[in-house]
Amino acid sequence: MRLYRRIKGVNQIYNEGSVVTIGVFDGLHLGHQVLINRAIEKASELSLPSVVFSFEPTPNDYFAKNEKQLRLNSFRQKYNLIKAMGVNSFYVPPFDSKMEELDVNEFIDLHLLKNLNVKHLIVGDDFRFAKNKAGSIKELEESAKINHFSVESISTVEINSKRVSSTLIRKFLFDNQLEVANEYLGSNYSIEGKVITGQQLGRTIGVPTANVDIGKLNNPLRGVFCVKVIIENDEQTYFGVANIGYKPTVEGKTLNLEVHILNFDQDIYKSRIQVEFMRYLRGEKKFNGVDELKAQINLDVKEAEEYFKELVE
Incomplete structure (x- = not known):
């Protein structure tokens, strides 16, 4: 898959045209x-390249300025x-001050026509774009008649009469409704990152953990x-217990992801791993010392082992 972060010269790639879908796509x-999938299908029908058009930073990131916004995925994982x-x-131009000021016609002319040479555009039925969100499907269809491309609107996906959205999924995760969030995602919610050096506290109390670098990701x-843990260049899948939070027992100040992989004793330092969240066990808690923390971790491990045993039987 080709990645385009700068808009200059992109139109040279799509001389015959392209099939485009647009969105932030947080969480997929x-x-x-x-x-x-519809864009891929239509592109195959028309013998044109399929293009996903998104933004990085996202509009939410841009308008929040220096305040970190909740996100389901890092850019790399997306x-x-x-x-x-x-x-x-x-195709992922930055959402910046220039993007913010584009009116409806400027957005269509620059990105859809000049850069992507769109022949067929696929958007959700609630899609809005351009300055002050002034653009809608109506404006796209009007432009399509003049500029010889077609527009396809896809109806909102609903589960239990609720519209599937990244905002709702973030709320489910924040409220510890992991299984519901996974249903809306269509897969287990996951975080990717590189294993880095930690405080080694887990190893000293007999429960070694992999510390995962999640970068600037502020997830719910x-x-x-x-x-479930997937390690790069390892065909086997592992089970484990993960803690994500601020480690209040040791006065942690940054968001951390630590994973204890069950029945595992390999050095995976600097490896990239994917952590899939399958079941919520408990909230983060401040303990009165390391011994109390160790006792609770052992209980967590036991509960996880019972869960996975039932899962594979």
Whole structure:
């Protein structure tokens, strides 16, 4: 999959045209998957490249300025998820002051016509774009008549009469409704990152953990979870117990993800791993010392082992 972060010269790639879908695509949930799969299908029908058009930083990131916004995926993970779906190109200009000021016609002319040479555009039925969100499907259809491309609107995906959205999924995760969030995502919620050096506290109390660098990702999860772990260049899948939070017992100040992999004793330092969250166990808690922490971790491990035993039987 080709990645385009700068807009200059992109139009040279699409001389014959392209099939485009637009969105932020945080989480790649079921609704996003419908849009992207339809773009891939239509691109195949027209013998054109499929393009996912998104933004990095996202509009939410931009308008929040220096305040970190909750996100389901890092940019790297979003890229990997979209690539795995079989998309030809990922077009990701920054949402910045220039993007903010584009009116409806300027947005269409620059990005859809000049840069992407769009022949077929696929959007959700609630799609808005351009300055002050002034653009809608109506404006796209009006432009399509003049500029010889077609527009396809995809109906909102609903579960239990609720619209599937990244905002709702973030709320489910924040409220510890992990299984519901996973249903809306269409897969287990996951975080990717590189294993880095930690405080080694887990090893000193007999429960070694992999400390995962999650970068600037500010995700909604907090607490202890049963997880599935996938390690790069390792065909085997592992089970484990993960804690994501601020480690209040040791006065932690930054968001951390630590994973104790069950029945595992290998050095995976600097390896990239994917942690899939399968079941919520408990919230994060401040303990009265390391001994109390160790006792609780052992209980967490036992509960996780019982859960995974039932899962594989």
